[in-house]
Structure formats: structure tokens, C-alpha cells
Amino acid sequence: MPPEKYATLALINGKIITVDPDDTVHEAVAVNGNKIVAVGKTQDIRKYVGPETEVVELEGKAVLPGFIDSHVHLVGAGRLAVKAEKEVDIKYCDSVGEVLEKIGERAKVTPKGEWVIGWGYLWSRFNEKRAPFAHELDRVAPDNPVLLQFSAMGVANSAALKIAGINMSTVPEYGHVEMDPETGKPNGRLQGGAAVRLVSNCVPPWDIQPIEITKKALEQWIKWGITCGHQAGSTKDDTETLQLLRERGELDMRWRLYVHNMTANLGYMDNLIALGIRNGFGDDLVKISGVKLALDSMGSMGNAATYEPCTGNPGKLGILLVTPEKLAEMIVKAHKAGLQTATHSIGDRAIDINLDAIETALKAHPVKDHRHRIEHCTYCEEKQLRRIKELDVHPGESNYIWNFGDAYKYQFGEERSKQLYPYKSFIDYGIIASANSDYGGGPWHGNPITGIYSMVTRKT
Known part of the structure; x- marks a missing residue:
């Protein structure tokens, strides 16, 4: 055999799981470069x-293809690796009182005027089934600005609200600042990323470079066997960091970027279109795959856009971050420009609005294999499943059940919960769906094995 035909790597005497249509298992595999x-x-x-x-002697061990996580948040995942020493971990707190106790303990050892940040709070798992209020945080941290944050939800104390300039007249274009019904003043609760960012943007950055944070995330993903990640909402900093790592030869994962365009007036989609950049621009390591949009909020907090109210928000039908008309405008524009869209849609009402927008785009500009995605695609009845199949839309399905299943069950109730994250139904309908962890954006686990377990067993 000519030398150029020799393998650079051979794995022998093992179980090579091919995941081909017949689930064939072989003893050995030869690899040349990346083929x-x-x-x-x-x-x-x-x-x-x-x-x-x-030559690697496997001694009967199994070898799997690398996992692809179809929805992660690069910097957020890296921040999880260093949060423990920088912020207060409240993700397993069972009550408002326990949260207040932890925040109070940190405030006692934090210099006056410096921020106290609590991360991972999920009020729907609290015994009280409510989020804390600003005045409660004021009581335990009277000399410090405080922000509790979980993904696109937050609670700030009075000092933090003052620093952010939030008052009874504050109305974020996309998001919601909750007001006290008696006083008309902000009560500290913030809903939607735009509202939370009013406060989080005031928090001084950590004294650690983004590239070092990113490397911590990459190390964790490699340990989990993930070889490709889809960056959901890539910003200038994310994209620049990945390119720097690539230039240094330190990028051991492939990346597909869904560029940030989370609201109508905040994002990079127009820049891509102006430059003529379409899906597939880039190389084997870093490539543009489309744009990330967002329509509704969080199901675990009861703010998904639904036709029937969630338990945690009686009488309300969730939050829409953009109007249906604006979403359709953005999806049509992206579709016409050759950019795939991946739109956060959790509630059944949001999913229908998303499907309407995609259908409008396809009627205006018919394209086969368009691969538009619905991110999370949580609450699907038969009506939504049929339309997803008919329009050949690809759900990007998160394995939230492991972390947030109990919160979802509380919000949606026993009967509706049966239709949440319908992984098996996608298979039954012949829908092509990808799986993901949303690691760095909310959930605090990103191990694909844990994700597969929760998808199959539907256990928390």
C-alpha cells in the first residue's frame, strides 16, 4: 500500500458503533487525518x-461518533466553570427563604457597594411558587446591589434598579419590568433578556479574558465527547474568540454559528445580508449556519406564549418578544438571503406564529431543504406536529426535562405536560429533529448521555 494510503490512526479490537441505518457495529476503524x-x-x-x-488497542471498549450539540451558548458555558467562585449558586434552593439566606451570607463578606450575583434561580421549584421581591433582597443585602439571574429572567434589589436607571416609567422594547400594583413602582422582577440586560450590563466584567473562559467550556465539551457545537446567538465577541483559538491551533471542536438577531433591532442579520454572506460561509472548523431569533420567553417560568395560561401566570398568555408581523418580516428577509433561521419558540402559540412566518417565507420564495428551525419547540399538540412535518421544519429540541421537568409540570399541568418535548412524536411523524442541551443558556448540565437518558425516560 502506498504510504499516503496508510491510516494516521487505527482503533482495533473494540466495538465501533457506526450509527448507520442498520446500527452496524464493527471491531475496528482506520482514520486518515479527519476522514x-x-x-x-x-x-x-x-x-x-x-x-x-x-494504533489504539481498545480491549473491547466502545467507540461512538462524536456528539453534535445543536444549541449551546459558548461564553455562558465557560462562565459556568468559574461561577462558583464569583457568584452565589442558588440553583438547588427550594425556597425564597433559602435564597435570601445565601444572598445574605455573601453580602456580609462583600465590600459595601459591590455586586452580589445569584445564578441559577428557578422560582417555580420554590415551595412558595414565586420569585423574590426587591424589598426582600434589600433586607438581607442593604449595602450591595443584587441581581438574581437565570437565563432571560431576573430579580434585582432596589440598589441594582437604581444603578440601572429602572423606574416606574421603564418599558423595555422587548421584555417586561414588573411593577408593584399598589405603588406602581418596579418590584424587582425582570422578564425577558432585554429587561435583565438593563441590570446585568451594569455589573462590572470579571477579571478573566473571554478567550480563557471559552477554553474552559471547550475542555468540558471535549470530555463529554462533543465534537461539534451550534452556537445559538453568536455575537462579535464569540465569533472573534473562536477565530483566535482557530488561528492558535487550540480549537478542537467544529462550530456552526447562528448569528445573534434576538430582537427586531438588536443583532447582526442585516450585516450578513449586506455582505452577501449565506449559510455555509467559513471552513470546516468555523462556519456560518444562519441567524438566531427569539419569539417567546421561558416555559419553566410560565412565560411561554400559549393559548391557555400557565399555572404561574394565571390569566396571562405569556410574552412575545416581537410581534408576529415583525417575526415574519425577519424570517422572510433571512430566507430570501439564503440564511437559515433558528427561532426560540416554546409555547404552542409561539410555535404556530413561527410556523406561519416560515410558511409565508416559503410561499414567497419556494426552497427545498430550507432547514429552518424551531428552537426548543416545547409544547406541541398534533396540530403543530402536522404542520412541522408539512413545512419540513427541523425542531432543535432541548433536553430540559432533566433540570426543569418538575417546573414545567407545575406550569403546564399534568395533562399538557404529556405533550412537552415530544421527542418520540417527532420520530413517529418522520420529523427530522436535532437534540441539544442549551448548555450555558440556562441548564447546568451539558452531558449528552444525561440528555439522552432524560429524553428516553422523561425523568428529572
Whole structure:
């Protein structure tokens, strides 16, 4: 065999799980560079072994293809690795009182005027089934600005609200500042990323470079066997950091970027279109895959856009971050420009609005294999499932059940919960769906094995 035909790597005497249509399992595999050149019995693969080939004796161990996580948040995942020493971990608190106790303890050892940040709060798991108020945080941290944050939800104390300039007249274009019904003043609760950012943007940045934060996330993903990530909402900083790592030869994962365009007036979609950049621009390591949009809020907090109210928000039908007309305008524009869209849509009402927008785009500019996505695609009845199949839309399905299943069950109730995250239904309908962890954007686990377990068993 000519030297150039030899494998650079041979894995022998194991169980090579191919995940082909027949789920074939082989003994060995030969790899040349980044290409698999042969699979088969060990004796057949040995002919690809040359003097420079690295040979790994598996001793019966299994080898899986690398996992692709179809929705992650790069910097957020890196921040999880260093949050413990920088912020107060409240993700497993069972009550408002426990949260206040932890915040109070940190405030006692934090210099006056410096921020106290609590991360991972999920009020729907609290015994009280409510979020804290600003005045409660004021009581335990009278000399410090405080922000509790979980993804696109937050609670700020009075000092933090003052620093952010939030008052009874504050109305974020996309998001909601909750007001006290008696006084008309902000009560500290913030709903939607735009509202939370009014406060979080005032928090001084950590004294650690974004590239170092990103490297911590990459190390964790590699340990989990993830070889490709879809960056949901890539910003200038994310994109620049990935390129720097690539130039240094320190990027050990492939990345597909869904560029940030989360609201109508905040994002990079118009820049891509102006430059003529379409899906697929880039190389094998870093490539543009489309744009990330957002329509509604969080199901676990009861703010998803639904036709029937969630338990945590009686009489309300959730939050829409953009109007249906504006979403359709953005999706049509992206579609016409050759950009795939991935739109956060959790409630059934949001999913219908998303599907309406995609259908409008396809009628105006018919394209086969368009691959527009619905991110999370949480609450699907048969009506939504049929339309997803008919329009050939691809759900990007998060394995939220492990972390947030109990909160979802509380919000949606026993009966509606049966239709949440309908992984098996997607298979039954012949819908092509990808799986993801949303790691760094909310959930505090990103191990794909844990995700598969929760998808199959539907256990928290």
C-alpha cells in the first residue's frame, strides 16, 4: 500500500458503533487525518497500519461518533466553570427563604457597594411558587446591589434598579419590568433578556479574558465527547474568540454559528445580508449556519406564549418578544438571503406564529431543504406536529426535562405536560429533529448521555 494510503490512526479490537441505518457495529476503524477510510474486522484494518500509524488497542471498549450539540451558548458555558467562585449558586434552593439566606451570607463578606450575583434561580421549584421581591433582597443585602439571574429572567434589589436607571416609567422594547400594583413602582422582577440586560450590563466584567473562559467550556465539551457545537446567538465577541483559538491551533471542536438577531433591532442579520454572506460561509472548523431569533420567553417560568395560561401566570398568555408581523418580516428577509433561521419558540402559540412566518417565507420564495428551525419547540399538540412535518421544519429540541421537568409540570399541568418535548412524536411523524442541551443558556448540565437518558425516560 502506498504510504499516503496508510491510516494516521487505527482503533482495533473494540466495538465501533457506526450509527448507520442498520446500527452496524464493527471491531475496528482506520482514520486518515479527519476522514474515516475503513471499518471492519481488526485483521482487515491492519493493512492500513503503517510505520507512522497510531494504533489504539481498545480491549473491547466502545467507540461512538462524536456528539453534535445543536444549541449551546459558548461564553455562558465557560462562565459556568468559574461561577462558583464569583457568584452565589442558588440553583438547588427550594425556597425564597433559602435564597435570601445565601444572598445574605455573601453580602456580609462583600465590600459595601459591590455586586452580589445569584445564578441559577428557578422560582417555580420554590415551595412558595414565586420569585423574590426587591424589598426582600434589600433586607438581607442593604449595602450591595443584587441581581438574581437565570437565563432571560431576573430579580434585582432596589440598589441594582437604581444603578440601572429602572423606574416606574421603564418599558423595555422587548421584555417586561414588573411593577408593584399598589405603588406602581418596579418590584424587582425582570422578564425577558432585554429587561435583565438593563441590570446585568451594569455589573462590572470579571477579571478573566473571554478567550480563557471559552477554553474552559471547550475542555468540558471535549470530555463529554462533543465534537461539534451550534452556537445559538453568536455575537462579535464569540465569533472573534473562536477565530483566535482557530488561528492558535487550540480549537478542537467544529462550530456552526447562528448569528445573534434576538430582537427586531438588536443583532447582526442585516450585516450578513449586506455582505452577501449565506449559510455555509467559513471552513470546516468555523462556519456560518444562519441567524438566531427569539419569539417567546421561558416555559419553566410560565412565560411561554400559549393559548391557555400557565399555572404561574394565571390569566396571562405569556410574552412575545416581537410581534408576529415583525417575526415574519425577519424570517422572510433571512430566507430570501439564503440564511437559515433558528427561532426560540416554546409555547404552542409561539410555535404556530413561527410556523406561519416560515410558511409565508416559503410561499414567497419556494426552497427545498430550507432547514429552518424551531428552537426548543416545547409544547406541541398534533396540530403543530402536522404542520412541522408539512413545512419540513427541523425542531432543535432541548433536553430540559432533566433540570426543569418538575417546573414545567407545575406550569403546564399534568395533562399538557404529556405533550412537552415530544421527542418520540417527532420520530413517529418522520420529523427530522436535532437534540441539544442549551448548555450555558440556562441548564447546568451539558452531558449528552444525561440528555439522552432524560429524553428516553422523561425523568428529572
